[in-house]
Amino acid sequence: MAPPVRKGRGGVKKGGRGRGAPSWKVGEVAKVLAPVRKLRESMLKTETKPTKTLADLKIAGALREVLEFVPEQVRRSVERILAAVARTIMMGEGVSYVVPTRSAGNQRYVEEIDRIVLMDKSSTRQFANSATVRKSAITTRILGKVWELCTTGIHTTKRDLFYTDVKLFKTQTDSDEVLNDVACLIGCTRTSLSVVASEKGIVIGRVQFREAGDLINCARMGVGGKAIPPYVERITDIQSDALFILLVEKDAAFMRLAEDRFYDTYPCIIITAKGQPDVATRLFLKKLRATLNIPILGLVDSDPYGLKILSVYSSGSKNMSYDSANLTTPDIKWLGVLPSDLDKYGIPDQCRLEMTENDIKTGKELLEEDFIKKNPAWLKELQIMVTKKEKAEIQALSTFGFQYLTKQYLPRKLEQGDWI
Amino acid sequence: MAPPVRKGRGGVKKGGRGRGAPSWKVGEVAKVLAPVRKLRESMLKTETKPTKTLADLKIAGALREVLEFVPEQVRRSVERILAAVARTIMMGEGVSYVVPTRSAGNQRYVEEIDRIVLMDKSSTRQFANSATVRKSAITTRILGKVWELCTTGIHTTKRDLFYTDVKLFKTQTDSDEVLNDVACLIGCTRTSLSVVASEKGIVIGRVQFREAGDLINCARMGVGGKAIPPYVERITDIQSDALFILLVEKDAAFMRLAEDRFYDTYPCIIITAKGQPDVATRLFLKKLRATLNIPILGLVDSDPYGLKILSVYSSGSKNMSYDSANLTTPDIKWLGVLPSDLDKYGIPDQCRLEMTENDIKTGKELLEEDFIKKNPAWLKELQIMVTKKEKAEIQALSTFGFQYLTKQYLPRKLEQGDWI
Numbered sequence: 001m002a003p004p005v006r007k008g009r010g011g012v013k014k015g016g017r018g019r020g021a022p023s024w025k026v027g028e029v030a031k032v033l034a035p036v037r038k039l040r041e042s043m044l045k046t047e048t049k050p051t052k053t054l055a056d057l058k059i060a061g062a063l064r065e066v067l068e069f070v071p072e073q074v075r076r077s078v079e080r081i082l083a084a085v086a087r088t089i090m091m092g093e094g095v096s097y098v099v100p101t102r103s104a105g106n107q108r109y110v111e112e113i114d115r116i117v118l119m120d121k122s123s124t125r126q127f128a129n130s131a132t133v134r135k136s137a138i139t140t141r142i143l144g145k146v147w148e149l150c151t152t153g154i155h156t157t158k159r160d161l162f163y164t165d166v167k168l169f170k171t172q173t174d175s176d177e178v179l180n181d182v183a184c185l186i187g188c189t190r191t192s193l194s195v196v197a198s199e200k201g202i203v204i205g206r207v208q209f210r211e212a213g214d215l216i217n218c219a220r221m222g223v224g225g226k227a228i229p230p231y232v233e234r235i236t237d238i239q240s241d242a243l244f245i246l247l248v249e250k251d252a253a254f255m256r257l258a259e260d261r262f263y264d265t266y267p268c269i270i271i272t273a274k275g276q277p278d279v280a281t282r283l284f285l286k287k288l289r290a291t292l293n294i295p296i297l298g299l300v301d302s303d304p305y306g307l308k309i310l311s312v313y314s315s316g317s318k319n320m321s322y323d324s325a326n327l328t329t330p331d332i333k334w335l336g337v338l339p340s341d342l343d344k345y346g347i348p349d350q351c352r353l354e355m356t357e358n359d360i361k362t363g364k365e366l367l368e369e370d371f372i373k374k375n376p377a378w379l380k381e382l383q384i385m386v387t388k389k390e391k392a393e394i395q396a397l398s399t400f401g402f403q404y405l406t407k408q409y410l411p412r413k414l415e416q417g418d419w420i
Numbered sequence: 421m422a423p424p425v426r427k428g429r430g431g432v433k434k435g436g437r438g439r440g441a442p443s444w445k446v447g448e449v450a451k452v453l454a455p456v457r458k459l460r461e462s463m464l465k466t467e468t469k470p471t472k473t474l475a476d477l478k479i480a481g482a483l484r485e486v487l488e489f490v491p492e493q494v495r496r497s498v499e500r501i502l503a504a505v506a507r508t509i510m511m512g513e514g515v516s517y518v519v520p521t522r523s524a525g526n527q528r529y530v531e532e533i534d535r536i537v538l539m540d541k542s543s544t545r546q547f548a549n550s551a552t553v554r555k556s557a558i559t560t561r562i563l564g565k566v567w568e569l570c571t572t573g574i575h576t577t578k579r580d581l582f583y584t585d586v587k588l589f590k591t592q593t594d595s596d597e598v599l600n601d602v603a604c605l606i607g608c609t610r611t612s613l614s615v616v617a618s619e620k621g622i623v624i625g626r627v628q629f630r631e632a633g634d635l636i637n638c639a640r641m642g643v644g645g646k647a648i649p650p651y652v653e654r655i656t657d658i659q660s661d662a663l664f665i666l667l668v669e670k671d672a673a674f675m676r677l678a679e680d681r682f683y684d685t686y687p688c689i690i691i692t693a694k695g696q697p698d699v700a701t702r703l704f705l706k707k708l709r710a711t712l713n714i715p716i717l718g719l720v721d722s723d724p725y726g727l728k729i730l731s732v733y734s735s736g737s738k739n740m741s742y743d744s745a746n747l748t749t750p751d752i753k754w755l756g757v758l759p760s761d762l763d764k765y766g767i768p769d770q771c772r773l774e775m776t777e778n779d780i781k782t783g784k785e786l787l788e789e790d791f792i793k794k795n796p797a798w799l800k801e802l803q804i805m806v807t808k809k810e811k812a813e814i815q816a817l818s819t820f821g822f823q824y825l826t827k828q829y830l831p832r833k834l835e836q837g838d839w840i
Contacts, residue, residue: 148822149822152822152823154679154680154822154823155675155679156676156818156822157672157675157676157815159672159813159815160672160676160815160818160822161818162815163771163813163815163816163817163818163819164818164819164822165819166770166771166819167768167770196675198671198672198675198694199622199644199671199675202619202647210642211641211642211643211644212642212643213642214640214641214642215640216640216641216642220634220635220636221631221634221636221646221647222630222631222632222633222634222636222649222654222655223631223632223649223650223651223654224619224631224646224647224648224649224650225647225649226641226644226646226647227622227641227644227645227646227647228644229642229643229644229645230643230644230675231643231679234642234643235642251618251619252577252579252580252618255575255577255616255618255619255650256576256577256580259574259575259651260574274618348587350585350586350587351583351586393579393583395577395579395580395582395583396583396586397583398576398580398581398583398584399583399584399585399586402568402569402572402574402576402580402584403572403574
């Protein structure tokens with residue numbers, strides 16, 4: 001089958017490293033990069049206005065959002081909370097905690113700041129009440145463990161935390177849930193509590209930083225890339241000459257981009273969380289964006305889950321809505337694979353998959369989401385997907401050759417500024 | 421609860437980097453490391469004898485094992501196979517391939533070399549036969565694609581390969597299966613075909629190497645570590661002053677070891693595949709072992725799956741038996757968590773989990789495996805597990821404190837040479 005050919009392109013050097021004297025045509029690359037340069041410039045202009053926060057909006061019933069705390073602040077907060085508890089005990093009033101409610105009914109998408117936030121409903125967790133005695137005991141235990149972590153200055157995983165008192169916690173879900181409650185209670189991010197989930201993400205490309213003091217140059221990370229650390233606050237001194245961040249859903253595409261050293265030709269930073277975004281990768285992306293102020297272009301499968309993944313990066317997940325300000329990176333551009341790309345790039349029928357009923361259901365649910373509705377271009381593309389009932393993976397581009405992604409598709413998308 | 425305390429241990433420096441003037445007691449560390457030093461010395465003595473290969477054993481009915489090929493060799497082999505096919509077509513005999521059978525019945529564990537190998541049964545895949553026409557067409561197509569990869573000198577993933585001809589392959593299982601057949605047919609490893617699975621593993625510690633030309637120092641990889649690349653042949657110039665490799669089942673333990681910079685105090689290389697070992701991590705481990713000739717100590721959950729994971733590293737998986745020589749690293753020591761450690765280290769009851777029926781079944785099946793039987797110490801520990809019907813994760817050690825693993829458990833295990 002004949003792929004739509006991009007003529008006269010130098011593309012990525014075959015087998016070479018693309019360092020020293022470049023073999024690609026400099027003028028060509030500059031032409032490809034012109035739209036992304038323009039996008040960056042427009043960002044620099046608008047970013048001079050301070051970004052709105054939840055506090056600026058003064059929305060009735062919205063919770064004050066949680067903040068990044070250093071361990072010392074967390075330690076002091078825990079001590080304040082427990083001192084108050086000691087006081088109520090001595091006054092004969094027993095133990096209780098007022099904990100923000102984190103259920104779906106207490107969440108709202110706020111268009112002005114383009115994020116899901118937590119509202120201010122809360123519930124009282126009394127020790128002297130058979131319905132809440134266990135949860136209040138777990139809350140006390142977790143407060144103690146968090147104090148210990150902040151005092152010794154180390155991190156731990158949610159799994160390790162669970163194992164410190166299996167008898168009380170019973171299941172990891174219980175300790176995980178209360179851990180989120182404790183973050184809300186203190187008013188800090190979960191990461192500030194020094195408890196992390198496992199790391200999944202990898203990064204490669206034109207960025208260097210210090211990680212726990214070690215100098216890491218991601219342009220010299222071979223073909224495998226650097227594992228994104230679970231503790232983003234250990235990353236400092238970020239420096240980069242990249243023009244954009246390429247956020248990739250899956251590792252197969254990441255591996256292609258890494259082996260072809262795509263970032264040597266097109267100055268960018270390539271990130272993947274290998275599927276569903278984890279907290280560490282989201283924090284890392286946010287930190288890069290905040291420091292470098294460069295556009296983020298998303299490359300995901302053309303299916304509802306690809307779009308959902310993009311939306312978790314940009315608008316947040318419901319489970320962590322209390323922490324959306326710290327975890328979300330608004331204004332991520334959907335570069336591909338757009339549902340309209342399937343026809344535009346002539347993806348053959350056998351590489352398109354029929355959407356399952358579940359896919360269609362998920363797609364239709366997304367159509368109703370506020371964060372999709374407010375972006376007419378996203379809405380239109382999602383409608384194409386749901387109407388045609390067709391999906392395709394990034395890998396479908398391999399039908400035109402293994403390097404079609406890096407040598408044809410991406411350069412063409414960039415040159416045409418074909419993102420939404 | 422009172423953990424069994426190790427007295428007088430400096431352990432890992434709190435918060436510090438452990439570089440420059442070390443704050444731990446040098447004499448203490450030397451004492452802890454004495455048994456592993458002895459193990460290393462015994463390895464150096466025995467390793468002067470050449471290791472036995474399948475060819476040396478002259479086992480009747482055993483297949484010649486596959487070898488690492490460079491792309492040029494693969495290209496020539498494909499051309500030879502297809503030239504032979506062209507000849508038979510011109511002679512009016514049609515197209516057929518003689519493919520080694522890879523089913524369980526054609527596999528055997530060979531004790532002398534401590535690996536599962538493939539026997540020499542094979543089947544003929546004719547094009548002019550309705551039962552084999554599809555498989556022989558897929559074989560031809562994959563041979564063509566492999567030729568293309570070897571000629572352009574790039575790698576691809578199994579998923580990308582599938583997408584080059586969805587109409588023919590139908591499911592990825594079909595293209596994956598034939599890919600293994602083609603490796604057997606050519607007589608090379610699957611990795612030699614330039615087709616890789618996704619990468620999962622991470623490494624940190626006292627080793628440096630070049631990866632696709634970039635110099636990587638794994639002792640300067642912050643707290644997140646370096647992603648193990650999918651293409652192990654891109655790794656060259658391995659150098660290390662490590663005394664041993666610590667192979668860790670899960671990333672929670674890896675993260676603890678990385679943050680505490682365990683390798684600064686106890687010179688080692690720490691590797692994890694985050695669960696089930698993938699091909700890239702197995703190849704990387706093998707390459708480290710072959711280059712450095714240092715012992716490998718395994719730290720896995722005390723359950724049948726932990727042991728199974730160790731056995732995949734050391735004796736191979738049935739699915740890739742044709743490639744066992746290249747993928748397995750014999751003589752991995754089981755450091756922990758040993759079923760007998762649960763009592764020895766006083767792991768409290770609530771951190772031990774009851775084995776499910778499925779766990780017990782898997783454990784009993786393992787008891788029957790040749791590669792367990794030939795190691796009496798492993799057999800004994802597995803019997804303890806199956807008899808007590810108790811399991812425990814590495815994380816169970818956190819019951820004594822988050823850093824119990826790095827400051828107490830591992831140093832004590834090392835000092836006592838308590839591996840089997």
